Amino acid sequence: MDADVDRAESLAAPGARDLLLQTASTIMREGDVVDISLSELSLRSGLNSALVKYYFGNKAGLLKALLDRDMDAIVKSVEALLAKDEMSPEAKLRRHISKSIDTYYDYPYLNRLLMRLVRDSDEAEAKRIADQYLLPLHRAYERFIGDGVEAGTFRPINPRLFYFTLTGAADRFFSARLVLKHCFDQDTLTEELRNSYREHTVDFVMAGILAH
């Protein structure tokens, strides 16, 4: 055990942890899966799989670290947007919708990974995920939408339900790539299709929420 850790320590290099996470992310994105084999991870990253144990304990720890990496970026970006006092609720929401499409384009596995970790974790860890990532997003939505409703820009909309409408629309498209492939011989993970879907979603959601 200690020998293993010593050995892994000797293999560790600056950036190795990030590279493992990024490689895991790429494998999930390309394969449309929410799981990875450690041997594939080792092969693709060029890093010894003992490093997974060294940095993350085990595969579950790696999945958790990947969720943390991706969700942390989202929560920070939503909170930065909320803090822009000079920006109107409409401009903020427009920016946020665009960003959500880009997020699911980059991490099409994200929602499924989140669901899986909430389901497979013990009560305390599921609660941590909820408290650290989901509640802040729900609170942000309450402010986003609440400010716009108050300003008369938005129709009265339940922010909690709206969160699912928007993330569902964003998530569903990029997790459907295999379906699109077989139906239309088309890959959803192209920048061109991402741009079309981003435009469609911003347009559609803003039309659904703006007061007339």
Place this chain on the structure above:
Amino acid sequence: MDADVDRAESLAAPGARDLLLQTASTIMREGDVVDISLSELSLRSGLNSALVKYYFGNKAGLLKALLDRDMDAIVKSVEALLAKDEMSPEAKLRRHISKSIDTYYDYPYLNRLLMRLVRDSDEAEAKRIADQYLLPLHRAYERFIGDGVEAGTFRPINPRLFYFTLTGAADRFFSARLVLKHCFDQDTLTEELRNSYREHTVDFVMAGILAH
């Protein structure tokens, strides 16, 4: 092998096939999973697990039969709605959105099951799923939306992209039940919350698509 089949045949009873499918559906819905153990299926249905082999060949065959059962009902219902010549595009779409929410309430696993079977099947079976279920739905959306755009009722919207927006919004809510449980101590699979989300979604999507 033949003895097994003989034995299973003697266990078969009218309705046993349907009961196996319905029990599998209930297990997936309650457990928020897209898989089942045959021993749980046998226990919950009160039927011998040899019947799975008899009716479906194996577990993959059972999953496929469940997808067929659920998707067939959806495609038939969408086609029946399309055939109602006296109904306006707006009324049809309103009805269809309501129905989609009810569908994902009943079968919250449906989209994940579909993705999984498309991913894990061979090319021919994936193509069959696409041709039999997804292309008819896409063609129906082209007519739903196309007729409304032509009538000037709807804004010009890409029907193919709209399909993902709507099914994403419907799917996401009911597949997020564990998240809601941990965030808000709330179960999404209640009729009350289904009704709220149905109202929210019909309202939101219609506002997003109606021409003003």
